[in-house]
Amino acid sequence: MLNIDCPWCGKRHETEFRYGGEAHIARPEDPAALDDTEWAEFLFMRKNTKGYFAERWLHNNGCRRWFNVIRNTVTHEIVGSYKMGETPPKLPKSAGGAK
Amino acid sequence: MTQHFRTASGGRIDRKKAINFTFNGQKYIGYEGDTLASALLANGVHLLGRSFKYHRPRGIVAAGAEEPNSMVQLGEGATTEPNIRATQISLYEGLTARSVNVWPTVEFDISAINGLFAKIMTAGFYNKTFMWPRAMWMKLYEPVIRRAAGWGKAPTTGDPDIYDHMHLHVEVMVVGGGPAGLMAALAAGRARARVLLVDEQGEFGGSLLSKKRQIGAKDEMAWIADMLAELEAMPDVTLLSRSTAFGYYDHNYLCVLEQKTDHLPAAERKGKVRQRVWHVRAGQVVLATGAHERPLVFADNDRPGIMLASSVQTYVNRYGVLPGKKMVLFTNNDAAYETAIDLQAAGGDIVAIVDSRAEPSGELVEAVRALDIEILAGYAITGTRGGKRVESVQVRAIQKGAKVYTSAARRIDCDLVAMSGGWSPVVHLFSQSQGQLEYDEEKACFLPGTKRQAQQVAGALAGEFTLKECLAGGYKAGADAARATGFTPKRKPAAPEIDEPALGGIEPFWVVPGARPIGEGMAKHFVDLQNDTTAADIELAVREGFESVEHIKRYTLTGFGTDQGKTSNINALAILSGILDKPIPKVGTTTFRPPYTPVSYGALAGRNLGDWSDPVRVTSIHDWHVENGALFENVGQWKRPWYFPKTGETMQDALNRECLAVRNGVGVLDASTLGKIDIRGPDAAEFLNRIYTNAWAKLGIRRVRYGLMCHEDGMVFDDGTTARLAEDRFLMTTTTGGAAGVLDWLEEYLQTEWPELRVYCTSVTEQWAAVSITGPTAGALLKKLAPEMDLSPESFPFLSFKEGVVAGIDARIFRISFTGELTYEINVPWACGLALWEAVMAAGAEFDITPYGTESMHILRAEKGFIIVGQETDGTTTPQDLGMDWIVSKKKPDFIGKRSYNRSDTARADRKQLVGLLTEAPDEVLPEGAQLVFDANAPKPMPMMGHVTSSYYSATLGRSIALALVKGGHEKKGQKIFAPLLDRTVTAEIVDPVFYDKEGERLNG
DSSP: OOEEEETTTEEEEGGGOEEEEESOOOOOSOGGGSOHHHHHHHHHOOOOOSSEEEEEEEOTTTTOOEEEEEEETTTOOEEEEEETTSOOOOOOSSOSOOO | OOOTTBOSSOSSSEEEEEEEEEETTEEEEEEETOBHHHHHHHTTOOEEEEOTTTOOEEEOOOSSTTOOSOEEEESOGGGOEEEEEGGGOBOOTTEEEEESSOSBOSSSBGGGGGGGGGGGSOTTHHHHHTOSOTHHIIIIIHHHHHHHHOOSOOOSSOOOOEEEEEEEEEEEEEEOOSHHHHHHHHHHHHTTOOEEEEOSSSSSOGGGGGSOOEETTEEHHHHHHHHHHHHHTOTTEEEESSEEEEEEETTTEEEEEEESSTTSOGGGTTTSEEEEEEEEEEEEEEEOOOEEEOOOOOBTTTSTTEEEHHHHHHHHHTTOBOSOSEEEEEESBSTTHHHHHHHHHTTOEEEEEEESSSSOOSHHHHHHHHTTOOEEETEEEEEEEOSSSOOEEEEEEOOTTOSBOOSOOEEEEOSEEEEEOOEEEOOHHHHHTTOOEEEETTTTEEEEOSOOSSEEEOGGGGTOOSHHHHHHHHHHHHHHHHHHTTOOOOOOOOOOOEEOOOOOOBOOOOOOOBSSOTTSSSOOBEEETTTTEEHHHHHHHHHTTOOSHHHHHHHHOTTOTTTTTTTTHHHHHHHHHHHHTOOHHHHOOOOOOSOSSOOOHHHHHTTOOGGGSSOOBOOTTHHHHHHTTOEEEEETTEEEEEEOOOTTOOHHHHHHHHHHHHHHSOEEEEOTTSEEEEEESTTHHHHHHHHBSSOOTTOOTTBEEEEEEEOTTSOEEEEEEEEEEETTEEEEEEOTTTHHHHHHHHHHIIIIIOTTSOOEEEEOGGGEEEEEEESTTHHHHHHHHOTTSOOOTTTSOSSBEEEEEETTEEEEEEOOOSSSSOEEEEEEEGGGHHHHHHHHHHHHGGGTOEEOOHHHHHHHHHHTTOOOTTTTOOSSOOTTTTTOGGGSOSSOSOOTTGGGGGSTTTTOTTSEEEEEEEESSTTOOOOTTOEEBSOTTOOSSOOOOEEEEEEEEETTTTEEEEEEEEETGGGOTTOEEEEEOSSOEEEEEEEOSOOSOTTOGGGGO
8 A cells, every 4th residue: 555645634545535646637728729639638648657656645645635646657656746837856867676 | 181381470461360162072170371271281181183184183372473283163043153273262150162074073084084195195185196087076076075174164144142342543553462562552552543453363472472571670571561551641642452563555555453352151242243344544563473483393293282382381381380390301402492491391291302403502502401300402303192181202413404314213202292483473464565685594483574664573583582672672662653654752761671681593494404405204293283294295385386386275275274374385495496496585475465363254344234234325215115015126325116016916827917007098107217417507408419429409398308328438338317407407308327437427527528618517316206107098198187288299398397396296297208108207206206206106006007117117118119228238239229210410519439430340230239029929029139140050059140139028019028139130120030048049130229109100199
């Protein structure tokens, strides 16, 4: 069970959270200006990253705030979490084992 | 019966405390400190069960969790447990146990005849033999196979025991209470970290409990006692014995099963928690899980009396039991020689030591030579004899690397064979934690390699096979763990002088050759005793094209079952590596998964049983519904009245009565469960404009509007009415089941997409009880309850609300309608719900007011063609599909879902669209979910044109009605459509979904 660092509450068990998929996909300012391909890109296409991945979490059984987490999808290592609108921390270069 | 095989003295049993127990109906006596296995061996009982497939006689092989054979049915009645390893059952007064997988008795088992057909019962036997005809599976094959192969029996009544769960956070968790684990706990404890030490056994000490060792000035028992005394004195150290860490999950989250009363007589268990699951989050984990000895794979290596060498040593030293009096030791390493020395010292006789190595040497070998024990170097056991107990072995000189033997045999009589094929570190938890394994050629075993979590490994798990290494490695691991969690370890204590024999090497010997190569002939070299998998089965699997170790495992069943291959996995993949001629690391291992040993469902459930298994939500009027005979429907976690049958009524009778009451008089519904969200802030109207498909900016204060919510893909996901309480405040209602999801949805957009909007959302579902009165006389009833209120349509039009006093209670009254009749939904503070309801019932008596439930609510709304989200919609339904274009704004530049209505897929003409259906026979009620076709005679598979979403008998209309999603349905009104059912085909006409009062004239009463 992941131990997730909520920027407001600190580390809590995964069962307090809801997963929110890939982070940093902004809703287009003017959807009407997009053609079908561009709109489909926003609507359906998500990365399936092996390694460090920026993703959204909701502390739904806690403070109910959305925030972002950088997690290694292979090792489940969590590099850090940050609030919506904040700049993500630098991604580590090497994937893999703990120190 | 007396304990003929008990040693004269020694062992960690209390000879003053005799314990009576029963096995297979026979009464025996053991001592306190015994396991069921050791007590049975003390009484000379080796035959414990029959094997899975061939029903061969089987006995005790090991002394711990790795035991593959000796599973018993423990206890009787509601608390009986199947397939428990006798080696892990602490003996208690009055224990009863039986063999499993035997019929009628373990001594005489009918299915043993399977052994005669062994040649055809090879790998994949069931898959190959019982393929066809399919119908025979249910009737014949499966019941027969289950009878023959099933192990123990599950209890048939509920589990009466109490289980609970506990959560714990520590800096350092140590798994395994052997010498390495004790040292690790000591190092971390002395550094003042919070420490948890768990061990699956009743006593701490691990392998030291089975061996004689002098550690400095102390013997092993004094050393363990001193360690425990120091640890127990530390306030932040928790010691849990009889506690198995069975699962190692992400971020150092481990689950531990503590068996609190399983070792006690029944009378002492009453009222106590039987087992507790600990959920531990640790900063660092020290794994000191030890190692399991491997069997050797030779012909007929499965007879009772053939045991692991270290387990024989354990029975002798720890339990004071001689598992046999004439032992042959078969080994490929010299660590096992100690067993011979200890058995001889305890009064047993060593007939011979069969060592597969050509030139065994070292301290232990010399010690055995000094005892005048015959050592057959370069020999192997090539066969065994005996019925229900091994009686003799056949030994031969073996050429290294030979596939068959050529030398002459010598027969040696014996009643016990101790075998040692080397050691397999218990990497299960390490592997569960995603650590990678590395093969060590010299030690002939897999060791922990790259780790993925914050952890240390120590002791035999880390390949430290001497006590000296264990103590040093354990201390270092504990100190490192403490340091990594921010503590400063104390200086390492001086290493004590340890009296232990020096170890020589091990020479891997994975399978003993037979008269013919493996895979030919009848010889059975068992690899997995629990699943009756032989070396020949693995060879056959390879011959049939399986190469991956994961496939071989599944095809041959190696490593399945309650022991999960603790003694068989490494032998199996080494044999596979030999057959494939690939090095062991290239073959790889199968995946280790939780649980390490079986965990009962009762323990996993803990206290979350019955009413506690899931929260139940009830309204403040619930007790009235119960008292007045309501039947209930679960809607999410809510209990909602389904209908209110009167004495003698069928369900349909009750529904007819309830619906007609609403259409002709007045009905009352408890609508409290509807989701309610208070939405506030200067930008609230703009926010609703973006969330709903219709326009909200100009909604007047005290006005109400119906809205549809869609996802970005344009699909409907919730609906409801929203009222404007003030310029900057709205009250949104949602579906009962969708409330939490809608609040999540609103907050997600406010936090992630539009943080600039000043809007706050609060769930007020349980702040407001709602009583909906509906029907032509609803107005007259409300007039009685709120005489001051102006109910004229001019003052109180449809889709508006008023605040006022109803039956003496401050209320908000909404004029909305889900029935098509004049409706007032009266909202009062939650606690006043019952008072309002009772006042409504009392005042309504003269109008013959009728309470109704969700089923009549569904019928009444279907008569009006109103949708229910999740019934008429399934996540692929747009507002346009529902014929609700009228609620989709053409003017708003953007709202959630808008862009998707122009996608080619949502604009298709043959999308499934909402229509009404009228069956040709008016009494025919279509089943909901029925598939619809246009040509009932089309060849199968017929093109499916849609499905029935709602279907009822309507008393109002005197006939059945249905709603359906039909491809291109909006253009097909008047056409015939067919529902092919199992026994008949129903014909229906496609019609408009509004069946009743199309003009909406009844809304004003």
